[in-house]
Every structure is written in C-alpha cells, then in structure tokens.
Amino acid sequence: MDNALGEPQTMLLLGGTSDIGLAIVRELLTPAARTVVLACRDVDKGERAAAGLRHDGLTVAVVAFDGAATDTHEQLITDVVAAHGDIDLAIVAFALLGDGPSTITDVAAAAEIAEVNFTGTVTATIAVANAMRTQGHGGIVMLSSVAGERVRSANPVYGGTKAGIDGFAQGLGDGLASQGVHVLVVRPGFVHSSMTAGRAAAPFATTPEKVAEVTAKGLRAGRRTVWAPGLLRYVFMALRHTPGPVWRRLPLG
Amino acid sequence: MNGHTDAVPMKPRRPLSGWGRTNPSVADVVELPNHEVRAALKEAGPRGALVRGLGRSYGDAAQNGGGLVLRLLGAAHQAVLQPDRPSVTVPAGVSIDELLRVIVPRGFFVPVTPGTRFVTIGGAIASDIHGKNHHLEGSFGNHVDAITLLLADGSTEVVTPTDRPELFWATIGGMGLTGAILDATIRVLPIETSRMAVDTTRVPDLEALFTAMAEGDDDYRYSVAWIDPQARGRHLGRSVLSRGDHARLDRLDPADAIDPLAYGPHQLASIPPLVPPMGVINHATVAAFNEMWFRKAPRHRTDEVQSIASFFHPLDMVGAWNRIYGRRGMLQYQFVVPFGQEDTMRTVVERLSASGTASFLAVLKRFGAGNSAPLSFPAPGWTLAVDVPAGSRGLGELLHGLDRLVLDAGGRHYFAKDAHTTAHAIRRGYPRLDEWKAVRDEVDPHGVWQSDLSRRLGLTG
Numbered sequence: 053m054d055n056a057l058g059e060p061q062t063m064l065l066l067g068g069t070s071d072i073g074l075a076i077v078r079e080l081l082t083p084a085a086r087t088v089v090l091a092c093r094d095v096d097k098g099e100r101a102a103a104g105l106r107h108d109g110l111t112v113a114v115v116a117f118d119g120a121a122t123d124t125h126e127q128l129i130t131d132v133v134a135a136h137g138d139i140d141l142a143i144v145a146f147a148l149l150g151d152g153p154s155t156i157t158d159v160a161a162a163a164e165i166a167e168v169n170f171t172g173t174v175t176a177t178i179a180v181a182n183a184m185r186t187q188g189h190g191g192i193v194m195l196s197s198v199a200g201e202r203v204r205s206a207n208p209v210y211g212g213t214k215a216g217i218d219g220f221a222q223g224l225g226d227g228l229a230s231q232g233v234h235v236l237v238v239r240p241g242f243v244h245s246s247m248t249a250g251r252a253a254a255p256f257a258t259t260p261e262k263v264a265e266v267t268a269k270g271l272r273a274g275r276r277t278v279w280a281p282g283l284l285r286y287v288f289m290a291l292r293h294t295p296g297p298v299w300r301r302l303p304l305g
Numbered sequence: 306m307n308g309h310t311d312a313v314p315m316k317p318r319r320p321l322s323g324w325g326r327t328n329p330s331v332a333d334v335v336e337l338p339n340h341e342v343r344a345a346l347k348e349a350g351p352r353g354a355l356v357r358g359l360g361r362s363y364g365d366a367a368q369n370g371g372g373l374v375l376r377l378l379g380a381a382h383q384a385v386l387q388p389d390r391p392s393v394t395v396p397a398g399v400s401i402d403e404l405l406r407v408i409v410p411r412g413f414f415v416p417v418t419p420g421t422r423f424v425t426i427g428g429a430i431a432s433d434i435h436g437k438n439h440h441l442e443g444s445f446g447n448h449v450d451a452i453t454l455l456l457a458d459g460s461t462e463v464v465t466p467t468d469r470p471e472l473f474w475a476t477i478g479g480m481g482l483t484g485a486i487l488d489a490t491i492r493v494l495p496i497e498t499s500r501m502a503v504d505t506t507r508v509p510d511l512e513a514l515f516t517a518m519a520e521g522d523d524d525y526r527y528s529v530a531w532i533d534p535q536a537r538g539r540h541l542g543r544s545v546l547s548r549g550d551h552a553r554l555d556r557l558d559p560a561d562a563i564d565p566l567a568y569g570p571h572q573l574a575s576i577p578p579l580v581p582p583m584g585v586i587n588h589a590t591v592a593a594f595n596e597m598w599f600r601k602a603p604r605h606r607t608d609e610v611q612s613i614a615s616f617f618h619p620l621d622m623v624g625a626w627n628r629i630y631g632r633r634g635m636l637q638y639q640f641v642v643p644f645g646q647e648d649t650m651r652t653v654v655e656r657l658s659a660s661g662t663a664s665f666l667a668v669l670k671r672f673g674a675g676n677s678a679p680l681s682f683p684a685p686g687w688t689l690a691v692d693v694p695a696g697s698r699g700l701g702e703l704l705h706g707l708d709r710l711v712l713d714a715g716g717r718h719y720f721a722k723d724a725h726t727t728a729h730a731i732r733r734g735y736p737r738l739d740e741w742k743a744v745r746d747e748v749d750p751h752g753v754w755q756s757d758l759s760r761r762l763g764l765t766g
Contacts, residue, residue, distance in 0.1 A: 053330070053757045054328050055364075055725045055726075055761065056325055056363075056364055056636045056695050056724030056725050057701045082701055083729075084705075086727075138760065186352070186371050188331040188352070188371035231331050232330050
C-alpha cells in the first residue's frame with residue numbers, strides 16, 4: 053500500500069536492468085520502501101543492479117523474466133505477489149530498440165521487437181493489472197516514448213510498438229481508475245542510456261534521472277501522461293499536426 | 306458483442322479513503338445490521354474483511370483494498386442504560402453524536418470524546434481513542450465493561466476485562482483486527498447540565514505551556530492546548546490553553562437552568578465538494594487563521610459557560626472540512642513522547658515551524674497513565690497532533706525525520722492518525738506488538754480480519 057505521501061512499499065520493475073526503470077526506482081525509494089523486485093532477462097546484470105540498491109531494511113529480489121515468453125507472465129506476477137505481497141507500483145520498462153534500418157527489412161528482427169515491445173508489454177501489464185484489481189489499489193508506470201507519438205521512417209517498428217502500448221496503456225488506465233489502479237504513461241524523448249549508447253542524440257535529449265524526476269512528480273500529482281522533458285508535450289503537439297509532406301522532409305534522423 | 310453480459314455477480318465495489326483523503330483503495334462495501342455480519346463473513350475472500358465506522362481515522366485504518374468492508378447499522382435508541390450503575394450498552398455502529406443526543410438529556414456524558422463526535426463506538430474501542438480528560442481518566446478502553454465480539458470462526462463472545470483479559474485488551478486499540486465489535490457496554494459520566502465551565506489562558510511560548518500544564522492540569526477534568534505551529538523564535542509554541550469541567554447546575558443562568566440538560570448541536574455549514582483541486586490551504590490563509598485564533602482568545606478568562614459542542618467539537622460545526630485541503634488531501638501527524646523528552650517536543654515544533662508547511666493549529670495534550678492494551682497509543686507524556694497538506698514539498702523527508710526523533714525519544718505514533726509511517730517504526734514504538742499478535746493469531750489464525758493499515762504496518766500477514 054502506498055502511504056499518504058504516495059511512497060510505495062513494494063515496487064516491481066519489469067525490465068529490471070533498464071536505466072530509466074532503475075532511475076525511477078531510486079527516485080521513489082524512501083524509508084517507506086520495503087521491497088523492490090527486478091524482473092529481467094539478464095539475471096546476472098540484474099544482480100549487479102540489485103547490489104546497488106540494497107540497503108538496511110530494503111529487500112531487493114531479482115527474478116528471471118523474458119518479455120517474449122508471454123505465456124509465463126501471469127505466473128511470474130502470481131509468484132511475485134505470493135512472495136512479496138501487494139505490488140504498490142509496477143514500472144513497465146522493457147523494450148528492444150533494434151537497429152532501425154535493418155528492422156525495416158529484416159522480418160525476424162522486426163518480429164522479435166514487435167513481440168517483446170508490444171505483445172510482451174501487453175501480457176505482462178495485464179497480469180499486473182489483474183493482481184492490482186484483486187488488491188484494490190496500485191500504480192502502473194508505462195514507459196512509452198515520443199517515438200510512438202508520430203512514428204518516424206527511421207525506426208517504424210520500434211515507434212509502432214510504442215504507439216501501440218501507449219494507446220493500450222491509456223485505454224487500460226481509464227478502465228482501471230475505478231478499480232483503484234492508476235496508470236501513468238511516460239513519454240520520454242531521446243534519453244542518454246545504455247539502450248541508446250553510440251547513437252547520435254536527438255534534440256531535447258535527457259537523462260534517466262530527469263525522466264525519473266518527471267515520473268515521480270506525475271505520480272504524486274495523479275497525472276495520466278507526462279513527457280520528459282516537459283517541453284516535448286508542445287513540440288509533439290506541433291509535430292503531430294505537421295502536414296505529411298513537411299513531416300517527411302524534417303531532419304529527424 | 307453477443308448481447309448478453311458475463312454472469313459475474315455485481316459486487317458493490319467502491320473506493321474508500323480515510324478522513325485525510327490520501328491513499329484510497331477499492332473494496333466491496335456492505336451495510337448491514339449486526340445479526341447479518343456472521344453470514345456476510347462467509348463471503349470474505351483471501352483479502353479478508355474489516356468493519357468500518359464513520360471513516361474518521363485519517364489514514365488507511367478503515368480500508369481493506371480488494372476485500373470486504375462492513376458498515377454496521379445500529380440506532381442510538383437501541384442503547385440501554387443499565388439500571389444499577391451508570392453504564393450503557395450500545396450497538397457498535399452508533400456514533401458518539403447519536404449517543405450524546407440520547408444520554409445527555411438523561412444526565413449522562415460519554416466517558417471519553419475525541420475532537421469530533423462523528424466516530425462510532427466500535428471505532429472508539431478499536432482505536433482506543435483519547436480526549437481532553439486523558440491525564441485523569443485515561444482512554445476510551447478504560448471505561449469499557451464488556452464487548453460483544455464476532456470472531457473469525459463465526460462465534461460470538463462477550464469479552465470483559467475479567468473473563469478474557471488478553472482478548473479484551475487486544476481488542477482495545479486493536480484496530481478491528483481481533484473481530485467485529487458488535488456492541489459494547491461502557492460506563493458513562495453523570496452530569497448536572499449540558500454546559501461546560503471553561504478557563505481559557507493565552508500562553509506565550511512552549512516552555513510556559515509545559516509548566517502551566519504540568520502544574521495545573523490535575524485541577525481540571527479536561528485540558529488541551531492549541532498551539533500556533535507557525536510561530537517561531539521567542540513565540541515558538543505560543544498557544545491557547547483551554548481547561549474545564551461539566552458546569553454544575555448552580556452555575557447556569559436562570560433561563561438556561563429551566564432545561565439544564567438541553568442538547569441539540571448542529572452544523573453551521575458544510576464545505577461543498579467543488580473546492581479547487583489545489584485546496585484553499587496555503588501559507589497566507591493558514592497564518593492569518595492562526596493569528597486570528599490566538600488574538601481572539603482572551604488573555605485569561607475563567608469560568609466561562611460553553612456548550613459541549615464548542616468545547617469538545619469545534620470543527621464539527623463545519624461539515625466535510627477535510628475538503629479544504631483539495632484533491633491531494635492531508636495527513637495528521639500525531640505522536641507521544643514520554644515526560645522528560647520536552648526537548649524532543651521542542652525540536653519537533655521547531656522543525657514543523659521552520660518547514661513552512663502550511664499547518665493549522667496543532668493540539669498539545671498531557672497524557673496520564675496508559676492502560677493494559679498492547680496497542681493502545683496513549684502513554685505518560687506529551688502528545689502533539691498537527692494537520693499538514695499531503696502535497697507539501699519535502700513533507701516525506703520532514704515526517705520521516707520527525708519519526709526518528711520521536712522513536713529515539715521512546716515515543717510512538719497513533720494508528721488512527723497514521724498514514725505514512727512504517728512497520729519498522731511501529732515495531733519500535735509498540736514493544737508489546739508480538740504479545741498482541743499472539744492473541745490475534747489465536748482468535749484469527751487464518752487472517753480473516755485485515756486492513757490496508759494492518760498490511761502496510763505489518764500488523765497482519
């Protein structure tokens with residue numbers, strides 16, 4: 053149960069090695085926190101992340117989680133609840149970025165990204181939502197992206213999955229509100245992280261810590277959507293309505 | 306769309322929050338008379354069940370997310386005054402407000418009343434509430450002769466301090482987690498009139514307040530101080546000390562003496578639901594209010610006749626006053642520190658004042674002896690209660706810091722107010738927690754009685 057200050061006691065990070073996800077966890081760690089569960093594909097890397105979080109009075113557990121293994125997601129959430137009790141906040145932060153140019157032509161690579169980013173996100177989130185409906189409270193942070201707001205030709209598979217989960221999370225959230233479950237969609241721009249290492253930064257680039265700050269603020273204020281940085285809300289309001297012939301000529305990488 | 310809906314039975318699920326309107330959860334809420342509770346309990350799933358009174362506890366004590374929440378119907382006219390001694394048997398769902406309307410005209414008063422009369426008898430027992438007379442007469446549980454308790458296994462038992470002392474005292478202050486309190490027999494206080502005779506004094510600072518209360522409280526049945534939590538420096542802890550007792554018949558004016566037990570409090574106004582989301586509480590409005598409160602109090606006035614409502618329940622004159630805090634809601638921070646820890650109290654007041662957290666009057670009270678209940682809050686010492694808006698910047702750090710001060714001083718926090726502290730803080734503040742848990746595990750081995758608070762603070766599960 054979150055306390056009156058909006059401080060979660062138990063957090064589940066799906067994508068347990070995600071830089072943004074871990075930054076959000078760190079931002080929300082308070083003396084009220086009891087348990088953090090890192091669900092990740094690379095358990096060794098997860099253990100290293102866990103070691104960085106652990107302190108007196110905080111349990112950090114690492115569990116194996118494969119975003120593509122959609123038929124395991126429900127059981128995973130059941131196990132987490134059985135071991136740690138109510139999940140106060142789940143952060144859905146796993147995704148494959150893929151190599152833009154090749155995913156446009158490589159069917160297998162595109163399928164993997166679509167499977168993990170969209171199908172896996174949907175199944176894992178629904179499993180979380182079911183658990184939260186049962187407990188009558190909870191919060192879900194969905195890491196979307198500005199890439200889904202208007203999908204660029206450079207990486208349409210990634211952008212398309214983000215557009216999909218963004219819409220999914222909004223619709224799910226509207227339905228869950230009356231069940232005591234709050235969904236916050238976070239739309240970061242370009243974030244300097246291990247996912248984007250070696251890529252040229254886009255304008256308005258930000259850091260995992262900044263995204264985490266914006267997320268925490270959005271949660272406290274009960275917002276349903278936040279952008280990081282906040283200015284991108286207005287940038288994309290404009291880009292969304294930019295006529296196609298102009299949009300296609302914009303140097304957006 | 307195939308034209309027919311799924312055959313899922315419609316349950317009356319709805320969100321519940323405490324008086325602070327902070328962290329709600331959704332539960333199946335059922336209103337029912339006492340005799341149907343046993344059957345309803347069979348519907349309780351793995352999230353268990355809880356009885357909720359009027360929802361005046363500030364945090365999540367009367368919530369049970371995903372579970373069953375029962376509201377007991379009961380009418381004050383079912384209250385039975387015992388013929389042999391001044392005591393009354395009341396259904397647990399009856400409020401102090403309703404009970405007073407029945408017993409005051411008959412010349413009796415409740416043994417303990419908190420700052421609001423909108424609490425139920427069941428809630429008063431479960432939270433072991435205290436009032437302005439704690440220094441002499443202890444908390445609500447001290448005045449309970451018997452409790453009819455519906456246990457997790459469906460059996461009903463009348464528990465008393467002599468028949469089943471462990472279960473009785475585990476239920477006093479037990480936050481509804483030992484069973485459903487169906488009714489209770491409580492001792493009442495004979496009164497001659499429905500008025501109070503009150504002495505009011507302005508006190509310039511905290512030191513003077515400690516002295517005044519330590520020296521003079523025992524001359525009064527009721528005593529409480531309202532502190533201006535925004536006063537700083539040499540004004541730190543400036544306050545209005547209000548003390549009194551029930552007025553004797555010969556104190557009333559002839560006009561009032563015709564009907565000395567007349568009692569009919571009413572609300573003057575109610576805060577509408579359409580308060581701006583950010584609330585109307587800010588530093589300026591609160592500072593102005595606190596200044597006015599201090600200035601309007603007489604420097605020293607003795608033997609003033611006041612009504613029960615204005616002496617005990619001034620905030621009840623405004624309905625739904627918690628709405629003024631807006632959508633984010635508020636917390637009430639209440640703790641007790643033992644005598645000898647006056648410096649800790651001073652530091653807490655200093656930090657609250659320095660934080661600039663917009664806060665209405667804080668209430669300071671000198672507690673007397675505690676009782677035998679392992680989870681009862683009051684203990685000999687000083688207690689402070691202060692309201693703060695939940696959205697204040699830096700509030701988490703401030704309160705967690707204050708928690709450490711309070712716990713290091715041997716103090717603790719009040720379950721009925723708590724909405725932020727931790728299982729660890731409760732374990733430190735309530736050293737008899739395991740004793741209480743042992744009694745609870747015996748009467749409820751499968752954890753039927755649960756609440757959001759009990760899970761959050763590790764009382765159950």
